[in-house]
Amino acid sequence: MAWLGCLGYGTARDLKRIDREPLEAGISLIEGYAVVAAPPKTKSPHPPADSACRLPVHVAQALDTHTYFKVIVGGSFNELGRVAQLARVFAMAGAHALDVSAHPAVVQATLTALDTLPADVARPMVMASFPLDDDPHFRKIQLNRPDCIDCGACLPVCPTRVFDLDAVSGHLHVDEPLCYGCGRCLPVCPTTALDLDAFVLRDGLVQVLADDRVESVEIHSAQADCYLIERCFDDLGPLLAGKYISFCYRPAGLETTHNRAVIETLSRLIPGRFMIQVDGNPMSATSDAQSSRPAIEAALALSPLLRDYPQVDLTVSGGINAHTAHWLRQTMDSSTGKIQPIQVIQGLGMGTFARHWVWDALDASAHPDDAVEQARALLAPFCFPSRHSPC
Numbered sequence: 001m002a003w004l005g006c007l008g009y010g011t012a013r014d015l016k017r018i019d020r021e022p023l024e025a026g027i028s029l030i031e032g033y034a035v036v037a038a039p040p041k042t043k044s045p046h047p048p049a050d051s052a053c054r055l056p057v058h059v060a061q062a063l064d065t066h067t068y069f070k071v072i073v074g075g076s077f078n079e080l081g082r083v084a085q086l087a088r089v090f091a092m093a094g095a096h097a098l099d100v101s102a103h104p105a106v107v108q109a110t111l112t113a114l115d116t117l118p119a120d121v122a123r124p125m126v127m128a129s130f131p132l133d134d135d136p137h138f139r140k141i142q143l144n145r146p147d148c149i150d151c152g153a154c155l156p157v158c159p160t161r162v163f164d165l166d167a168v169s170g171h172l173h174v175d176e177p178l179c180y181g182c183g184r185c186l187p188v189c190p191t192t193a194l195d196l197d198a199f200v201l202r203d204g205l206v207q208v209l210a211d212d213r214v215e216s217v218e219i220h221s222a223q224a225d226c227y228l229i230e231r232c233f234d235d236l237g238p239l240l241a242g243k244y245i246s247f248c249y250r251p252a253g254l255e256t257t258h259n260r261a262v263i264e265t266l267s268r269l270i271p272g273r274f275m276i277q278v279d280g281n282p283m284s285a286t287s288d289a290q291s292s293r294p295a296i297e298a299a300l301a302l303s304p305l306l307r308d309y310p311q312v313d314l315t316v317s318g319g320i321n322a323h324t325a326h327w328l329r330q331t332m333d334s335s336t337g338k339i340q341p342i343q344v345i346q347g348l349g350m351g352t353f354a355r356h357w358v359w360d361a362l363d364a365s366a367h368p369d370d371a372v373e374q375a376r377a378l379l380a381p382f383c384f385p386s387r388h389s390p391c
């Protein structure tokens with residue numbers, strides 16, 4: 001188990017330095033991305049559904065028809081009651097996969113919610129995510145109480161209202177479960193009162209991976225270091241066997257040789273079908289029309305490298321919102337000419353935007369079906385072939 005120290009959650013690295021870098025920095029489209037001359041990955045028959053992993057048939061069909069829709073219902077965000085509500089609502093609405101951090105309590109809340117689904121609803125695939133390194137998706141706010149001067153500067157910048165000032169005492173109150181680790185609050189704090197700690201811990205990860213009800217895992221990586229990828233599989237191999245594996249990273253800005261090495265390394269380590277999820281504008285929590293373009297353009301740029309890897313499913317995340325359906329069907333420029341992104345991108349993962357989309361309906365309505373209808377309205381433009389909203 002020497003590889004332990006390579007995981008972000010196993011290190012003593014000072015994440016604060018990294019966190020103070022604005023998340024948006026350096027994520028402008030695909031600047032610096034090496035131009036690739038080969039044609040993009042074209043639709044090619046995928047291997048028949050897998051003997052090597054337990055990818056559910058309806059999820060495989062969604063990937064094959066480029067209509068896969070995943071909702072990140074509980075990353076670092078771990079308000080368990082809300083995670084359970086979100087899991088059930090998006091399952092009822094037809095999501096193909098639910099992504100949660102590999103934290104036992106979060107996974108259990110999701111599984112318990114799925115146990116309450118009606119028999120005619122297709123159960124989404126449960127995907128447990130963990131960091132390979134100091135990936136920013138797995139962080140949780142920590143308040144160093146003695147350093148806080150209760151100035152309130154952190155309140156307006158937090159997208160999920162983690163902070164509040166007590167009306168009587170005036171002291172800062174921190175609702176930690178609501179935090180999803182975006183880092184926006186750190187630069188505005190005039191003292192050293194705020195910090196971010198790693199969220200997923202190894203003991204919990206092992207427990208989650210041993211659960212057969214978790215069909216899929218997603219490995220997040222900020223650096224996409226092939227050595228760390230190999231060590232991860234050396235260390236966790238038996239626990240990963242039989243799971244459908246997704247590798248989430250940001251290829252934009254990396255050299256072509258680096259991206260090629262990542263694909264080759266994963267293909268050597270994973271028998272059969274797996275996913276590369278291209279991250280674009282992580283944790284942007286925005287409804288901005290342009291926010292999904294970095295992920296889409298990076299996926300288009302990566303696509304030619306996947307031409308000889310039909311076992312790789314290509315999806316996008318980071319900045320995904322209601323506008324993404326439009327961009328997927330637009331004709332866009334790639335390094336090889338004009339292309340519709342939906343021709344090569346098989347689906348998406350939507351996080352903060354999706355959670356916020358149904359948040360008010362969950363708060364305001366006594367009828368859970370209202371939130372389900374709200375969720376369906378989000379999914380509908382992506383044309384989901386679910387039992388409830390056939391294409």
Ligand code: SF4
Nearest residue numbers: 158179180182183185
């Ligand atoms: S701004 Fe981001 S990191 Fe800070 S408390 Fe809110 S969600 Fe957490």
Ligand code: SF4
Nearest residue numbers: 148149151152154189
């Ligand atoms: S900005 Fe910093 S000092 Fe001010 S209330 Fe927030 S945590 Fe406390």
